[in-house]
Amino acid sequence: MPRWSRSVPIFLKTRPGPRARLFLQRILQEQVSFAGRFICVCFPGVPMTPAIRPQSVHNRLFSEQNIFVGLCILPAVLFLGVFLYYPIVETFRLSFMRASGLGGETFIGIQNYKSLAGDPEFQAGLINVFSWAFWSIVIQIPLSFFIAFSLTFYVNRLTKPLRAIYYLANVLPSAITAMLGKFVFSPNNGILASLGEAFGWTWLTSIDFLGDKNVAFWTVFTVATWTYTGFPIIYLMSRIEQIPTEIKEAAELDGVTGWRYAFSIVLPDLGYPMRILAVLCTIGSLKLFDLPYMMTTGGPGNATVTLGITLYRHGFINWQYGKASAIGVVIFLLSLVFTIVQFSWQSREGDVK
Numbered sequence: 382m383p384r385w386s387r388s389v390p391i392f393l394k395t396r397p398g399p400r401a402r403l404f405l406q407r408i409l410q411e412q413v414s415f416a417g418r419f420i421c422v423c424f425p426g427v428p429m430t431p432a433i434r435p436q437s438v439h440n441r442l443f444s445e446q447n448i449f450v451g452l453c454i455l456p457a458v459l460f461l462g463v464f465l466y467y468p469i470v471e472t473f474r475l476s477f478m479r480a481s482g483l484g485g486e487t488f489i490g491i492q493n494y495k496s497l498a499g500d501p502e503f504q505a506g507l508i509n510v511f512s513w514a515f516w517s518i519v520i521q522i523p524l525s526f527f528i529a530f531s532l533t534f535y536v537n538r539l540t541k542p543l544r545a546i547y548y549l550a551n552v553l554p555s556a557i558t559a560m561l562g563k564f565v566f567s568p569n570n571g572i573l574a575s576l577g578e579a580f581g582w583t584w585l586t587s588i589d590f591l592g593d594k595n596v597a598f599w600t601v602f603t604v605a606t607w608t609y610t611g612f613p614i615i616y617l618m619s620r621i622e623q624i625p626t627e628i629k630e631a632a633e634l635d636g637v638t639g640w641r642y643a644f645s646i647v648l649p650d651l652g653y654p655m656r657i658l659a660v661l662c663t664i665g666s667l668k669l670f671d672l673p674y675m676m677t678t679g680g681p682g683n684a685t686v687t688l689g690i691t692l693y694r695h696g697f698i699n700w701q702y703g704k705a706s707a708i709g710v711v712i713f714l715l716s717l718v719f720t721i722v723q724f725s726w727q728s729r730e731g732d733v734k
Contacts, residue, residue, distance in 0.1 A: 385522045415577050444662070475706035482702045493707040503708065505683035506691045513602065513687070514666035518659050521606055525613035525658070526651070530643045532614075544615070551611030562604035564592035592679055594684035601673050608672065609665070615659050620654045621647055660723045664716045666675035688712050 389708050467574065476493055480486040497503045528547060540598030565572045568589045577585030590600040624647065632642050673679060679686035679694075688708055696705030 386496045395651060415693045435650055441516045472709045472713070475702055476710045478703045478706075480702040481700045483700070486703075489703070493704045494706060497707055497711070500691075502683055502686060502691050502694075503688070506686045507689045509525045509683075509685065510599065510666050510669060510687050511606075512598075513669060516602060517605075517609075517662040517666055520663065521653060522609050522613060524606070525610050526648070526655075528642075529617035529621060530609070530647060533618050534639075534643070544618070547614050548611040553608070555608075555671040556675060558604065558608050559672055560673075562601070562676055563591065566600050566604075592681055596680045597677055597681060601676050605672055605675065606628045616658065617651060617654060622652055624650060656723060656726075660720060663719045667712050667715050668718075703730050 398699060401508050405454065475486075475491055477488060479485040479492075480711060481488050494686070520608070531549075533541055553561075563571070568574055568591065571590075573588075573590070573698045574586055590596055632638070632646050637645055668689060669687045671684045673687055674693070676683045678691040688711065692705050692708040692712070695708065
């Protein structure tokens with residue numbers, strides 16, 4: 382066998398650290414050079430040995446480990462593709478069509494969006510969801526913080542039962558919540574109407590909580606506040622409990638206790654969770670459908686109509702799939718814009734936790 386004076390490249394699975402490099406140099410007793418995951422060993426005047434060549438790209442891509450990982454994530458990818466990404470793409474496509482779901486489809490461009498711009502029901506639904514989002518942030522989030530801090534700071538025997546009670550409404554199905562709301566606010570045999578008759582409060586019995594267009598929105602919003610504040614309360618409580626006890630003890634030594642401690646120490650620390658809740662409230666308001674529809678079906682008039690109710694009426698009552706898809710695209714884009722703006726604001730401030 383001929384003798385050669387040449388360098389032999391060797392490919393390693395991982396990049397060697399400083400200790401591994403020193404060990405290789407001592408063992409091989411030769412000149413060793415390193416380049417990432419390759420090492421080059423110089424063997425002057427010794428029989429040539431086959432070089433351990435790096436694996437090809439094909440072998441690395443189709444290794445047993447990569448195939449196993451691919452098979453594990455394949456069901457999730459298929460599920461997302463069929464039930465999430467395909468409906469989104471199909472909704473965008475149908476928004477440019479005149480379609481009823483039964484016959485053929487006709488491409489009409491942005492005509493569906495133009496008709497929505499002049500639709501009074503769509504305009505009322507857009508105003509209602511923005512109003513709902515605004516009052517959710519202004520009322521529900523501060524109320525959740527007040528309850529969460531009270532249950533965390535003032536601990537007693539009622540704390541644990543109250544946690545369960547506040548979160549109970551969030552667990553109940555929307556149909557049961559709507560039924561309870563109608564049971565309380567029904568103008569004929571509701572609880573409030575019965576109390577008004579029992580105590581002779583004619584002003585209470587004269588209010589039609591679900592039939593008056595000036596009151597219906599706030600009636601549904603009141604039921605929604607009771608329903609949707611359970612999650613923010615539990616979320617904020619978990620974040621408050623993560624504040625180190627050393628900070629609380631130092632604040633007590635400085636005389637910062639009670640609600641002064643809440644507004645001076647706790648509230649600034651909850652800036653990021655508060656913004657997350659604001660995003661969730663906004664997106665939830667844009668998608669709102671079940672509670673207003675089951676309590677008032679969007680009435681009286683368009684007082685409690687939402688974009689979700691308008692989408693349902695156009696798509697499943699009037700069989701205007703193109704216009705309903707256009708409303709779905711509007712909801713999707715509004716939610717996307719609010720989310721991007723929120724997290725862009727977060728990244729500019731550098732508030733990442």
